[in-house]
Amino acid sequence: MIASAIYTVLFYAIAAGTILLALAVVNTRKLLRAAVALMGALSTTAGLYAMLDAQFLAGVQVLVYVGGIVVLIVFAIMLTRSGELLEDNPTLKRKLVGAVISIGFLVSSVGAVWGSPFAIASAGKAPANDALMIGKALLDYGPGGFVVPFEVISLLLLAAMLGGIVIARKTPPTGQPFTSGGDLPGEAEVYHPLSQRDDETGGRAS
Amino acid sequence: MTATSLTYFAIAAAQGAFKNVTVSERTAQAFADGSWILAIVYIVVALGGLAALVTLSGLVLIYVERKLAAHFQCRLGPMRVGWHGIFQTVADAVKLLLKEDVIPEKADKAMHLLAPFLSMMATVMVLGVLPYSPILQITDINIGVLFVTAVSGFGVMGILLGGWSSNNKWSMVGAMRAGAQIISYEISATLALLVVVLFSGSLSLAEIVQSQDAGWWIWRANGVGFVSFIIFVIAVTAEINRTPFDIPEGESELAAGFHTEYSGLRFSFFFLAEFINMFVVSGMTATLFLGGWMPFHIGAWAGFNGFMDLIPPVLWFTGKTSVVIFLIMWFRWTFPRLRVDQLMYLEWKVLLPIGFVNLFAAAVVVLYNLYPFPILVP
DSSP states (O other): OHHHHHHHHHHHHHHHHHHHHHHHHHHOSBHHHHHHHHHHHHHHHHHHHHHTTOHHHHHHHIIIIIIIIIHHHHHHHHHHTOOBOOOOOOOHHHHHHHHHHHHHHHHHHHHHHHHSOOOOOSSOOOOSOHHHHHHHHHTOOSTTOOHHHHHHHHHHHHHHHHHHHHHHOSSOOTTOOSSOOOSSSOSTTTOOTTSOOOSTTTTOOO | OOHHHHHHHHHHHHTTTTTTOOHHHHHHHHHHTTOHHHHHHHHHHHHHHHHHHHHHHHHHHHHHHHHHHHHHTTOOOOOSSSGGGTTHHHHHHHHHHHSOOOOOTTSOHHHHHHHHHHHHHHHHHHHTTOOSBTTBOSOOOTTHHHHHHHHHHHHHHHHHHHHHHTTOHHHHHHHHHHHHHHHHHHHHHHHHHHHHHHHHTOSOHHHHHHTTTTSOHHHHTTTHHHHHHHHHHHHHHHHTTOTTSOGGGOHHHHTTGGGTTOOHHHHHHHHHHHHHHHHHHHHHHHHHHSOTTOOOOOTTOHHHHHHHHTSOHHHHHHHHHHHHHHHHHHHHTTSOOOOHHHHHHIIIIIIHHHHHHHHHHHHHHHHTTOSSSOOSOO
């Protein structure tokens, strides 16, 4: 009984923390603080997963969101140097449109959650080793397996990665279209990361 | 304790008789038995033990680092405070605690205060899952390896926040460098770590140690283990920002990097986190590749193995960890600091391809059972 009481108290503490942090994300004026609050909200969500015995999901939540997404957001904020949102007084029209859109979103999402029947497996138990089960299900090509979505997602990620590299690269290889146009002709003989590049040719191979 | 009972204890430990009796499980057991006080005592002991470990290993590691640095350079190092200067770090710690804690006027104060705690939190969370001995582990979670990789994200956030909130260009550049470096080298460290996960078939750190009963993965894995050991050591050296990968705090260009604007207690948090991180990554290396608390055994030499079993598992863990720590400290006085482009070249064009090929080779080795000793953990 005491254990379940502790469990309940913990749940409400974490849930309240998640809600407060999520409010802080949208209410703070400083972008970096919003990112930190987002990190807190995502971590407490991981705490909720851990309380549901979904350890793997909790670990991945922290790994992907805290170590990946939030760090990426912080990097973007640092690089763009727009630390503060300076708009103090939005016009009445923008306030009205914003209010309508957010109330509409609230109504539709609450309605969707309210109206859909969730099959709660009240008697079910989480598997003892959920990482093992998830891994098997992800690579299973029989019924109930998810190998096709898994591979499709990896293709999508590969495409996104290639797109990022194409956008970021400064020096296009000669004769290739659709790159952003570099400052040096022909990358292959020019870019030597390990050689000293401070001679007067600007690192150009003679 | 007589030698006989010690031997019995060590053999039982090596056979896994005490497997998975972590402090958290004892707490849960005490709780289920209705003895509140015992459960609370366990929790207090665990927290106090972690605090003691952090403080003590911080003091020892800083002293050892200074002494080793001195002897590598044919100096004596600290000699005045106590015998051969063993109380030097205590004196330094007292000085740091008494110093004024300055917060820059234009700094983002809340973030400035939060950053060192995030760094420290990431470190201490890993200490909670390391198996120090078969009966000494705070908690063993199913996703141990994943957990260790995940919480390092908080460390990155701590450094980035510290750099940004100081409102100082040096801090900012240092934080950006540290962030980019840690994120990059995390990939190689994870690839190397996955090789061990492939061989042991488990993410739990205690089970990974158990799986090395027949031989440590560094040599039992037919070469791929050794390659991933080397990749892992290089990658974690970069992850904890130590020379030759210490451009985030390169003194000659960035003052002190991301912690330029920190002083007093908050600076010592960053400083301590850095040194405990060294203990953490060395402990991880020992756990994954060097058998954790497993004693050193050679095949069927019963006499030799029995003699090795006499040494308690905690000493095995500490010894292996110390060897890796010495290795990392040795790097510092051997290799010059890398430039930013060299750093990225090493990760993305050298370590990453080798890591992928190595992981693939490891998969082949595991799939076709190409390694000499039998697997004990299914």
